[in-house]
Amino acid sequence: MDTREHQEAIKEAVHNHGNRRVALLIAVLAAFLALTEMRGKGAQLDSLAANIEAANLWSFFQAKTIRQTTLRTAAEGLEAVGGAGLPTDRAEAVVKRVQAWRATAERYETEPSTNEGRKELIARAKSAEAQRDRALSAYHLYEYGAAGLQLAIVLASASLIAGVAWLTWLGGALGAVGVAFAVLGWLAPTLVHL
Template sequence: MGDIELPDPDELRDLKEKTFTRRVALVTALFAVMLAITALGGNNAMKAMMLAQQQASNQWAFYQAKVIREHLYRNETFRLQLELLSDKASMKPEVRKELEAAISRVKEEEQRYGREKKEIEQEAKALERERDMNMAKDPYFDYAEVLLQIALVMASISILSSSRMVFFFALGAAICGTILCVNGYLLLFSLPFLS
């Protein structure tokens, strides 16, 4: 029979540490991918929030313009009605007819601006809701990024120190960061300190 060669304990320890290092490195790469997805979500939420705010501001300015025109037409209606009342007795029938037609046209314009401003108001409020939704998402992405960055650093430290406890801490931070990232996209729950 041949001699049985016993493995060297130092080689076994090195092999065990290399396996741990490879696994932690692989998981760390997944942390980095999750961090990239989180950063993308945060950037997109911030851009969407700013764009919706700008568009809402534009709509409110348009709304104000419609309100001003509506008031101008309302004032013109009052002016024409007063003119009609003050000169009713001495006014020729054809002039009176023209004045009444003018009052009718001015009232129609006033009503048109009133309808248009309501549509614009609805659009502005919808844009404000979109802004608010993206504003609510942003803090979740921010905290998720922080937790995932901490996870990356702690995973690197666990490789250098061969510490499983440090790796489990990194794993916990990454899981919390991932949950917050998913919530940033879907808003499944609300944390009171982020509202």
């Protein structure tokens, strides 16, 4: 084997070794992409579930408010008519009915035992909205991370075809940015608002 053949053999071995490294980089990026996409879909579903829960709680709050207003209006109407001119037992029944309606209307305002009073429903709905917003922020960060990882895989693949090393480095750097977005989506989704 002469010197020229020996140099070509070394060059080919280095090239093939470099190809293996790029292929390994692509495999690692693809693995991170799969995990990021999975977490992103989970965050999206969490966001939708929390949004539905918040909407249901606000609807329940509205129903309680309507019932409370109806009872208050009925009590006021019955008081306006009053028990004047009614027999004593009927007048007492009217007073008892008004008191019962007022007590029920007050109970609708706050029911700590069932956690279904208007005040509790407001707190629960706002909590569900906060969960929705957090999950939605995470989802967006996962989407940015997935986009970065997809572009990184494309650049690393192009470096194999074109034989341009800087595309590999650029793909690796973009992959690191994509992973960083995914980690932010997992650990601190509300830290960055894009």
